[in-house]
Amino acid sequence: MSNNPAEKPKQTQYSRSRQKHEARILQVAEEVFAQFGYNGATIDTIAERAGLSKQNMLYYFSSKHLLYQKVLENILGIWLDSMALLDQSGKDPASKLENYIRRKIELSRTRPNGSKVFATEIINGAPHLSEEIKTKLLSRFEEDVRLVESWISEGMMDPIEPKHLFFMIWSTTQTYADFSAQIEIILGKKKLTASDFEDATKLVSRVILKGTGLRR
Amino acid sequence: MSNNPAEKPKQTQYSRSRQKHEARILQVAEEVFAQFGYNGATIDTIAERAGLSKQNMLYYFSSKHLLYQKVLENILGIWLDSMALLDQSGKDPASKLENYIRRKIELSRTRPNGSKVFATEIINGAPHLSEEIKTKLLSRFEEDVRLVESWISEGMMDPIEPKHLFFMIWSTTQTYADFSAQIEIILGKKKLTASDFEDATKLVSRVILKGTGLRR
DNA sequence: AAGCCGTTTAACCATTTGGTAAAAAATGCT
DNA sequence: AGCATTTTTTACCAAATGGTTAAACGGCTT
Known part of the structure; x- marks a missing residue:
């Protein structure tokens, strides 16, 4: 057997x-x-x-609920991985942050629906998110915060509140998935192209790096 | 009678x-x-x-649908007003942009639910948004874009794509309403306080102004 | 060939939910 | 007071939807 x-x-x-x-x-x-x-x-x-x-x-x-859970788990797994990126690839802070932004926008391009599901979940107050996964996301995040804090204390970037910096990065990168309908209307396109995402990556990186006093 | x-x-x-x-x-x-x-x-x-x-x-x-329409109209009206802000208050570009950001975050604080309804509507592909209101939002927005373009051509700020700059501002400011659940978890608070919003305003303004080469 | 196990379909059902119709109750007006 | 108008309640209903149960089907292994 x-x-x-x-x-x-x-x-x-x-x-x-x-x-x-x-x-x-x-x-x-x-x-x-x-x-x-x-x-x-x-x-x-x-x-x-x-x-x-x-x-x-x-x-x-x-059941529908179970299916939804699985969908949510799926994208949260990917999320978790993309988060840890910060302390990967061993170059200077500017490159690291830029890579982080690039990856996040890449994720918005390749998994827009996952992003939307997650966004809706959060907007509605995260009613289906288990405590377990919350704490997992949180602890992963705190590593990233500590890294940025160390950059600041070493004088490599402006002294800004790291948490809010991450809120800024997350929102600007996810907006290209979540609010694609709005962006498409404004850019006058049926669907965002690869080059639109490239434009986004360049601009977001540029503003964030310069705005935080990082330079390559 | x-x-x-x-x-x-x-x-x-x-x-x-x-x-x-x-x-x-x-x-x-x-x-x-x-x-x-x-x-x-x-x-x-x-x-x-x-x-x-x-x-x-x-x-x-x-009907439920009608009620939803009214709710949507309400916040879109407020949205429209806050947009036109850019060509209000007649000081330098930096102050104007900063005021714009401040107002947007203020709106996230005072009308978080409206923001969430709007966000969900967009995420779902704007199925309830009339063409009429879309074009109204669009034309109002284009005025703002032209203003920023003029700043750029006069060398007052870095040459960046204004549309994407607005995407960035909208997302960073709205995130404090839409993703408040996430932010609350991370900041370890039950509810965001006025000073949290103040922190947000300061950081977002700072990064965006410096990042776009504007200075006060 | 036969039986077993995984898969698909058929028949059904209870609950929820948006909405209607009409009667009853308040309220304002002269 | 008495009438008209507006508001609230009562009684229903049809459609949609998540889910259950059991029977039928199909292919793989022995």
Whole structure:
């Protein structure tokens, strides 16, 4: 009843197909939750867009709430990784901050729906966010704050409140995902292009670096 | 049938009480829509918080959709006014921009729920926003852009894309309303205080002014 | 070929929710 | 006081929606 002792999750034909389905559902769900919010999204809509019947979808994710949790977990995982970026790549502060900004905007470009789901969650008062994940995000964040504080105390940048600096970076970078509808209207485009995101990256980096007294 | 020819809307006892009710409902509705989104908000909840029966509330606003429209119109009106600020108060560019930022953050403090409703609306792709109001916002905005362009061409500030500068200002200032839940967690407070908003104003102004090469 | 296990469908259901219709109660006006 | 107008309540309702249960289906292994 088991002749592949090395592999952990067995990998049958079944589980392969299941993985595909689950991945597709999660992707579609992210879209739908982003567009309609938790309450506005119906499991019917999600199932339909994923090409399944409602009951069949419920076979893979037994409730709407659970599905939403998974979607949220997914993007929060990515978020967490992109946060820790600050104390990665070992160059000067300016480059680090610039890379941080670049990555954040890149995330807005590649995962706009995830960003929107997260944004809506926060706007509504984070009703579905577990304490566990909150504290995880928080502790990861505090490392970044300490790093910026050290830069300040070493006189490498202006003495500003690091927390508010991060609020500024997060908001300016996420706005290209969350408020894309508004930005598209103003720029007169149907959809933001890669070069729009490049413009954004350049401007945000420039203003933040110069504005905090960092130079490359 | 009319013995007060001067006043326009008659002002009977009825209409006075009606005004009060409508104002209260609108205020509560803004709260509830901000907290639960359009679909998550129920007219029952709104009515209850306003101290009325559902049916009675429907007497004042005949449908949920209409009520939402009114809430949206309300804040958009305020938005429009705060936009035009740029070409108000006739001092130097730096002061003007700083005032603009200050006002925006002030709005985040005083009308956080309106901001949240608007934000959710945009995140969801602005499904309820009429073309009329979009073009109005747009034309008002373009005036501001032209002003900034003139500052640039006169060498008063760095040559940056004004549109993106505004995206940056809007996002950084609105984040104190929209993402207050996140910010509160990070700052470890139950609710943001006036001095938090003051800190925010100072930092955002400082970074943006210095970052764009403006000085007072 | 047969049975087993994972998947899909069919039939159903209880609750929630936005909204209607009409009667009853207040309130203002002459 | 008596009538008209406005406000509030009572009684309903149809559609939408999240979810359950059980039966049918299909392919893989022995």
